[in-house]
Structures are given as C-alpha cells and as structure tokens.
Amino acid sequence: MPKTSTAQPTRDKTFGRPDAGFRLRMYTVIFEADTRAGRLFDLLLIAFILASVAVVVLDSMASVHARHAALFQVLEWIFTAAFTLEYVARLACVRRPARYARSAFGIIDLLALLPTYIAILVPGLYALIDVRVLRLLRIFRIMKLTEYVAEYGALGQALAASRRKILVFMSFVMLVVVVMGTLMYVVEGPVHGYTSIPVGIYWAITTMTTVGFGDLTPHTDLGRTIASVMMLLGWGTLAVPTGIVSAEFTLQRQGHAPTTRTCHECLSEGHAPGALFCSDCGARLPAWRHQATEQGKT
Amino acid sequence: MPKTSTAQPTRDKTFGRPDAGFRLRMYTVIFEADTRAGRLFDLLLIAFILASVAVVVLDSMASVHARHAALFQVLEWIFTAAFTLEYVARLACVRRPARYARSAFGIIDLLALLPTYIAILVPGLYALIDVRVLRLLRIFRIMKLTEYVAEYGALGQALAASRRKILVFMSFVMLVVVVMGTLMYVVEGPVHGYTSIPVGIYWAITTMTTVGFGDLTPHTDLGRTIASVMMLLGWGTLAVPTGIVSAEFTLQRQGHAPTTRTCHECLSEGHAPGALFCSDCGARLPAWRHQATEQGKT
Amino acid sequence: MPKTSTAQPTRDKTFGRPDAGFRLRMYTVIFEADTRAGRLFDLLLIAFILASVAVVVLDSMASVHARHAALFQVLEWIFTAAFTLEYVARLACVRRPARYARSAFGIIDLLALLPTYIAILVPGLYALIDVRVLRLLRIFRIMKLTEYVAEYGALGQALAASRRKILVFMSFVMLVVVVMGTLMYVVEGPVHGYTSIPVGIYWAITTMTTVGFGDLTPHTDLGRTIASVMMLLGWGTLAVPTGIVSAEFTLQRQGHAPTTRTCHECLSEGHAPGALFCSDCGARLPAWRHQATEQGKT
C-alpha cells in the first residue's frame, strides 16, 4: 500500500493500523511518512534497496566479482538482515499481518529475502540453483520501490480505463504478426533461418515494432516485398495507440467527460460538455455534475 | 457479420434470419449471442480456433513435430470436422446461404477447411503443395476471430474516413523511398550490396521506418550522409500520421464537428460546438444536428 | 502548377492561359481537368509516368535486364517521345513559356527527357556516365506526379507555418548528435570502428532515430552506457515533434486561432476564442473575424 502522508485512522483500510503503544509508533515510522522518523525510514529503505540492487548488478560482472566477492557477500548479509528486520517489523505492527503477507508488497518483500535463506535452510537446493537465477531473485527487490511512487497507481488506473481499447489493439497486432510471420516462414523457409512458425512470428514482431535486430532478414525478393509492407504497416500502426493515449491525456486535462453525455429524453449521445439543451430534441440536458458520476467508464 | 446481442428480427439484414423451428433455434445459437447456448457456442468456437492455430504453430517446430505428429494429425481431423459442422450449420440455417458463402466470413470459413479436404479429394495435388503452404492455409483460421471483435468495424470506419489523408501520406512516402533508394543504389552500388533499384528501395524503407535491419548498410561517406538525412526525415515524418490520428481521436471524443460551424447571420466560422450564440453578432446559431449532416466529409 | 478543375480565366496566373483557338483547346486538355479530354490526358500521363518508372526499376535488376533489355529500350524510346510531345505541347500552348520552363514543373519535365537526349546529342558523354546515374535521372520522372496531388501544397504550407519550431528542433538534434558522436569517437575509438568524428555522428544519428543498423556498435562498458543514455534520449525526444504536429492538427480542426488573440487595451494575450471580454482589464475583445486575418503566423 503506497505510503500515506497523513495519520488519519481511516486511511489504513488494508492492513490494520494499531491503536497505541510501541506498535503504533513503529507503524507511523514504517507505513506513514508525516513524521521525521517516517521520512528518514523511507529514505534509508530506498537507499538500501538501490544499494542492494547495485551490488547484485556489479557482482554479475566477472571482473568486479573477482575482486570484491567477499565484500559483496558481507553486504548481501547486511541487506538481508535489514530487509528481514523490515519484514518482521511490518508483520508485527499491523493488525492484520496475514493480509500484508498475502499482498503484492508482502510477497515482493518475502522474495527479497529468499536467496539468502535458501542458502541457510536448504543448502543442497541452493547449490543446484544457477547463481544467475539467484541474482534474478535479488534483482526483484527493485520492485519494492513501487511502494514509493504514487503515480504508478494513477498510471495503472489510466491503463485499466482504456483496457478494452488496448486489448483490441493487441489482438489486432497478434493477428497480423501470426499471419505475416507464417507468410515469411513459407516464403523464405528454414534455409534462410525461418525454421518454424514461432521464429517467423518473432521476426514479424521485431519488424512491426521497428526494432529490427537483423538476426533474421529476408533474402528473397518476395520476402523483401512482404517485409516492406510489414514495415510500413507497423510504422503507421504505431500512430494508433499513440493517438489514443494523446487523446486521453488531452481530454483529461481539459476536464472532458467521455462522450457518454446522453440526453435523457431522446437518448442521443455526443453532446458537448457546455451544451445546456439537447441539440436533437431540445430537452434540457442533465447538469454536468450529475453525469460525472455515471461517466468514467470507457 | 459480427455477432449481434439482441434478437431483433430487423438486425439480421445480411444473411436472412429464419422464421421458426429448428433452423431458428440453430440460428440463435450460431449467429446470436444473447442466449446461454449462443454464448457457449461462441466460447467453444473461439477455443477451437485458438487451439487449431496453436497446433499448426507447434507442428511447425521440428522438435515438437517429431514427437507429436500423430496427435496433431488426429487433432487436425477433429478441428476440420468441427469447422465443417459449423460451416454446414451456418449454410443450413440462414435464408440466404449463397450470400453467406460469398461474404468475407464465408470465404474464411471455407479456406479453413481447405487443407484437409485437398488431402482427401486431390491427394496428388496435396502431395505437391509444400507443407509450409498448407500450414499457412491453416493459420488463416485465425481470421475467423475477427467476427467476434466488434471494434474492428469501428477501427475500419475510422480508417476509411481518413483514407484520402492516408493515401496522400503513403504516396509521399513512396515518392521518397523510390528516389532515395535509387540514390543509394547509385552512390553505393552493387559492390556494397545494393544490386538493383528494388533492393535500394527495400533499404530505404527499412531506414525510413527506423527498422534498420542492418543487412544492407552504407559504406561510403556520401552514402552515410544520405542515410543520415533519410533517418532524420523518416523519424520526423512519423510525427505526421501520428498527429493526424491523435487529432482524430481527440476530436471524436470531444464530439467535435469539423470547423464548418457557421453563423447564418454574419457567416463567421469557428464557433465551438457548445455555443448557442454567435460570438460575433449575437444571433442564435443553428442547432448542432443540422450542421452534422453537412459535415463529416474529410 | 497543380491541375485546376474549373476553366475560369482568372485561375491561370502563372503561365498564361491562351485566349482562343487550337492553343486554348490544347491548354484545356493539358493544364485543366474539367473536360473529358482533360481528365483522360491526366490518366494517360500518370499511367505513362508510372510505367516509365516501373521500367527503370525492373531494368536495374540484372536478371530482368538480361531478358528484356531490348523491350525496355523500345519502351524507353516511346516514353521519351511521349514526354517530349507533352513538354513541347506545354511550351506551345501557354502564353509565357519561359515562365513554365523555369518553374519547378518545367525543370522536372526537362530532366525526364535528359537521359535519352544525352545519348543522342552527346554520345561520348553518355558513354561515360554510369548507367546507374542515368537510371536515377529517369527515376526523377516520378516527381511529375506531384502536380496531381493537391494536398502536397497544403502539407507544404503546414510545414512552412511551423518552420521555426522545426528549425529549432533540428538544431537541437544536431547539437546532440555532434557532441554525442564525438564522445563515442573518443570513448570507443577507431579500433572499434569509430574512425572519425563524422562516423561517430553517423552512429549517433542511427541511434537517436532508433534505426540502429548495427554496423557500428559500442564495445566498451562506458560506450554502452553512453549509448543507453542516447537511446533513451532519442526515444523520448521523438515525442516532441510528434506532439507539435498533433497539436497543430487538432487545433486546425477545432478552428483554433493561434494564441495571438490580444486585447487591444492592455495587450494581454492568450484569450480563448469564445471570450467576449478581456479577462484582465474587462475591455471588449475584438470580434473573432477581425483577428483571423492577423493570425495564422506561427
């Protein structure tokens, strides 16, 4: 749950804000950010998260690993200890710890501790896990940062509001890449690298998104023609989601309601926000305010 | 014809909704989606289409084909049987079967059956057709899904409304890639891979659409200069169709008419959609609807 | 001069419409498109232009050239004869032929005839000119098509209106690619392919425009870091011209004047189109119509 900045008892609906005492003091520091201690805790935790991720990244570079493996190991222990303390403290000071443990944040926090504890508790399994996979698990700690960026929630909502449009667009893209990918598989064939339909689809995606790795390229004239069509199509298609999003942002800023402003008399739609009367039947349109609550669903 | 969701007799204008009896019951299940049976039929058919496409995709992968060829053959027979039943049922329950057979959906449905029936009816021809082409024919089944996404119709209409703008833009792009492609063919020449003008045009398209495969690259200084100009041009040109589409979406959402809203008294233009009075002379503006029929031509 | 579609004597301001007789009849066919003969001439000419370009394109393909060189030569003679007739007819039927000859269209038309006439008049020179350059000259015939697409004029005007913004943007891009290109030249050096600053600039352009050919790639860690910064910068920078163009199109459609709507009393700007009174000093704003002529300059 994103950090709150006021200590209203009603704000914490999810995990349960304790009433008093040591638990309440701990809660205001960990989950809220309006006290000096709370903000300090935040900054410290963000610093630990970033440092922890940096250590994993540096540790993956063979040259750096060769020189500082021991230091990184010690740092890793410190980070794990800190994150364990944080996790235990969170569990201890909320009134519904199980709810926290099951939430997305709770799971991320647990994953962050996993690598080191697997090493302690199940050394046999740890030895079998590829060190790269362990690095991946440690990298997931970066997801703990999402708790501190309130805008992700707004962004998520904006995307959720447009989800049907997005799904339709994605389905169209999938349709095109499947058909075009198979076409290239047929035209070029395994001799030129298109060994199966999934490979053709992979090529179609690199082309339509204009990434163009170049690991697979058409060699026949017909293949190059199909590729040209795909490139122009993908290039132009990018305009569509961009246009949708631009419109969303512009209209949000103008305070525009979605066009579902409907006349109650004749049920015609599309009336401008400032209109007082239905342009079709002359009846008085419902006031702006009343319709705002009905709208918002795209 | 996209699935309808109410059973109004007037809605089926295309293929002919039967009046009663077994045909009507079949029709409501296949072509309409407001009964439970109708929705179930939909879900089942979509599941079959996706499964069928998945089988073709997996079958194209040599390793998977080696292990499951027999299973895939059996599944292919099941899919063909199901699609045949569906096709026959559609033909049987509409009043104008010929019309269905000639429609886009009818042709897609028929193509979906083709590979297996060619194998049965004309085995000699089947043996000659490349297995990859047969896979392509089976992949076309994915087009049957377009019947279930109503928005494709709206998207198609939006594109049709802007078709002149799109054509002009495309003609401009073709002009540029032909001239620039030939320029690179002249400057770089066959020694660097630009063996003919079509190849130069193919390179120009990969560059202008910013795909940049890298299978052909300029090696001379002049070639690199021309390439730089093309890249900046293509990069900037993408802004144009994106801007057109953004404007379309924004104005659609605002319920905006094109700017030809004219005051009948003083003939001034540019009045906002919601305005009731001319901001120039104070006369009452004609109602929204009257002008809507004059506008809308792009 | 783009084809006109009415035969008003006032419309031809550029080349001089003849008064009567055979010249007038020829003029209405060649330069105007409201008679049946005029439209037929258009279609025929467009067909010839496209056919001529197609022949050049096919002729550049070694395999096709090997089989049809003679046919192409004959067709080339036919095209040259047709274009010569057209050029002479244009010169003959306008009243100011010198003006036509000096216009862009006149020069394009002349260039279209050049290759064959060089062959006739200066065979020595012709033998020295690379056949690829001659193909390029013939390809320029495609520019004759611009006479038939009226929208190019509108597009050109829109670009001219925004030219200062475009120049500023381009200068910013040049600044970035010069500095970043030199940086990569320093960091990666000739050993990795960055042999001079122009090469670095070329690489910077392929990266910033997201084309990414791959013929030059960073190999050092620092180089890859700089490249990452450039990619994110270029990716985000594309949003700017796209946003400018989107705004232009949206506001054009809404009949929005540029924000130079100024109050004559207090000289404050930015008044909305629909406002009657200056929101700063309360004075009455000049009517919409009067300001329309002052605006339009971006």
Added chain:
Amino acid sequence: MPKTSTAQPTRDKTFGRPDAGFRLRMYTVIFEADTRAGRLFDLLLIAFILASVAVVVLDSMASVHARHAALFQVLEWIFTAAFTLEYVARLACVRRPARYARSAFGIIDLLALLPTYIAILVPGLYALIDVRVLRLLRIFRIMKLTEYVAEYGALGQALAASRRKILVFMSFVMLVVVVMGTLMYVVEGPVHGYTSIPVGIYWAITTMTTVGFGDLTPHTDLGRTIASVMMLLGWGTLAVPTGIVSAEFTLQRQGHAPTTRTCHECLSEGHAPGALFCSDCGARLPAWRHQATEQGKT
C-alpha cells in the same frame, strides 16, 4: 544570457550593463543585438563557431588530416585568438565579470579556449592527452550556439514543468529494463553474449527503445519469447510520453488552464476557458486571470 533585442537598462539583470563610454559601446555590440554592429558581431561569431567545429570534424578524418594538418593548425590558432578576444571583451565590459565567468556561458567559453592553452602552458600534459579528447573539448564550442536560440529556454521550461511526470516515466522504464535485462541474462546466459547484468540491461534498452542494434540477440526460444514481450511493451510504452507532450502542446496553444477552473457558487469543475457563466448554476465564473495564478503547477 540569451541576446536581448532592446536596450532597456532593466533587462540586463545578470552580468551588469555598464553605464557609458567605451565599455557601454562594447557591451551593446557583444551582448545586445539591436544595433547593426551587434547583429554583425552575432553573425560573425556564429560563423566562427561553425567554422571551428567544422575544422575539428574534418581534422578527425585521417585522409583529410593527412593533407591539411598545417592549414587546420593555423585556423585553430585564428579561432583560439578570436575566442580569446571575445572572452576577454566580455569580461571587460560587464560590471560583474565574476558572475559571467561562473555562468554556464562563461564556462563554455572558457572550455572553448582550453585545448590550445594547455598546449602552450602545460606542453607535457598536452602530449599525454589523447588527441581525441582534445577534439572533444574543441567540439564543445558548438554549445556556444545555445546563446543564440531563444527557444531553448522555452523548451527547457516546458520540460521543467513536466519534470515529475518525466521522472515517474523514467523510473518505470528503469524498473522494466533492470528486471527484463536480468531475466535475459538468466535465460540466455554468457554463452550467447549476455555476460553480465549490465549487458542484459544494455540489451533491454536497445530493445525497449526499438533501436535493435543486433549485436546481442536472443537465441533460445524462451529468450525470443521474452524479447517479443519486451518489444511490444516498449513499442506501446512510447505512446505515453508522446501523449503527455502532445497534450501539453495542444493545451498550451489553446490557452488552456489545467482543469481546476471552479465555479465559486456551486463548486463544479471543468468549465471551458471561454465560459463566462457556470453551466450548472448560472452564476458568473471568476475571471480567467485570477485562476491562472492558482494553476500552472503540474
């Protein structure tokens, strides 16, 4: 400080405009552009800057360097002399030279002189510095041009206004590339070129920004699947900043305030900029200017 075009004494707040005499005359030429001498000075300086940069660029090309090294050396001395004169003149004619020396423009001007003076003053150090680094220092002279493009200031302000949105977006992108980059490092591994997590992150950036160099490509099926997801994600994500910027430009041009225009009577929001009366309760809306000061914070 960008060149001013009127000689109002109040305009020069930064460096101190002198009162009279030779210093004032020098100041009007160097820092102001409304006299003929001032404009001439500008053009001359811009010419020198561009020429100087061109010389550095050409000098980096081995073939050109071989032929003209001496000429370039002489030109470099001339440029350095000119820029030294300019720098000294600027310091001499402003009233607060220390302030100029510490400003961004002052530092750029000093850097522009550095290479040659290092050669004179510390020849030992100069011999050690890579000639390429010296070329980079000379290339920075191009930044002196920013003084002459007033729009950069406006662009900078627009970006500063949206900085929080930009930061949120960038943080999201970093999150994605770190996690996805590590994923590819795990899935593909060093055997396919992904030798460390930073390399994976570099690959993730080339893919998400659709640059797609091709120096690193996925070879496993799972890797190609992850790559496909990343490409579609990056392709779609580009729509977001583009949409934000488009909205900004559109609303700027419309003179649009953010949506907090509230009616003081009934507290309804979302009133169009030009509206005089609340569309909900009929009360007169507060004037435009009063609300402008409340708004503007993004």
